[in-house]
Amino acid sequence: MDEPALIREAQHGDLDAFNRLVIQYQDCVFNTALRVLSDEEMAADAAQEAFIKAFRSIGSFRGGSFKAWLLRTVTNTCYDELRRTKRRPTVALEPETGEGEEMDTPRWLADPSLSPEEKFELDELEHAIQHCLDQLPDEFKAVVILVDVEGLDYSEVSKVVRRPLGTVKSRLARARLKVQECLQAFKELLPTIFRLEDEPIL
């Protein structure tokens, strides 16, 4: 069944139809939550909560991009979670081992198909990027994640974050600039990343 038909069925209360949409979008939703929250458990909880909220309010979906609509739900859920976390700032930013020590290369970053060197490089890269994303204000972070990580276009992001197109454009530019400044600190750690000068821009 195609997506609009599944959405229509879900709007009539068909949970099975909605679950097929969940399976289709759960990686994207989880990934967005993970990049915004920087914590796997919190991201999983936020993704689950977002899907529950989405099913409850799917009657209010008026067409357009369903992915953008779902991402709006998960982004709002993440904002709520971040607000709660800021009120109770007890969560460490780095994942921890069973003994309570911070993991240099978190287990959840591992990909068995990569060589140890590639894995290390990728882990470091991901760690560095996530660290730089975490330095951004929440709304800037969401914009850069939605455009550069999830590949949404500006108009979709504008609907997700409920801000005008011009605001999205300027926030994205400033967020990229901030990330770029932050990544300068990892230049030696991540030499391959900055060997891009020769690549064509467009």
Added chain:
Amino acid sequence: MNTQLSSRDLGKLSAYLDGELSQAEITRLERRLETEPELRAVLQELHQTRMVLRRLPSRKAPRNFTLSRRMFGQNAPMPGAYYAVRSTLVTVSLVLVLVFVTNVLTYGPMLAVPGSEPMALVADHDAGAIAEQEVSEPAVEVMQTMEYAAPALAEEAPPMDKSVGEQPSEPPAVGEGRATAVAGNEFASAAAATPTPQAASTPVGMASGMPAQPEQVESDELTPWRSATDLQAQEGITSVSGRVDTTQSFIPGPRLWLILEVGLLVFILLLGLAMFIIRQIVIHKWRTKMK
């Protein structure tokens, strides 16, 4: 990194990378990029950052997030119609509040419930004055219009209206039951002593307690000079020396406000009932499926 770069240029460079600029903007920006090395340097930096961000690996969900009915318990998800009715309900409620506030601002707190009379005004008059008020009330607006309009008409009116200037103090012949023929200063003072909100803010012909419409027509036919002023008042003509508050002339009467408010209230109640019915049907179906 050039810190002098304006945020607008920065936004354009970033949008240029994402292909979000119009063709005209692209042409302009590319022309600038040819001549401005600093702009090119920033574009290169943004490009690198974008490439780095796009290398961020996509993570798979650690588990399935599929939902079960037990997660919702008895809280069934509502259909689109429910949200449509809810949105309408909110909008209509806001309109009702707006209408009520406008009503209060127009007629004052004493007249928030249209049709009620300010006690202070009534207390100022003895029985005779009240009786006089009953007669003169519908004519107050006519008087005000006459008072303000007459001098201007004397100067500006076309030949037919010249008679206005010639016979300002002559009592007009008015139809029966119509605010009887009190003219000039005497009329003005009588009216000033008995101002009523209806008369002060209602166009001629709309004030409550007004005689029947045919009589109005009759009076208009009898007195050409009155006819001219009445017509001006009815049409809300503003050119009369700026003294006529024509904005008030367009405000509907208290009874209209009352009808509007009651109508909106009934509509809100119907919408609430519709929401309740939809909700009950959906919950019933949901519970049936859970069993």
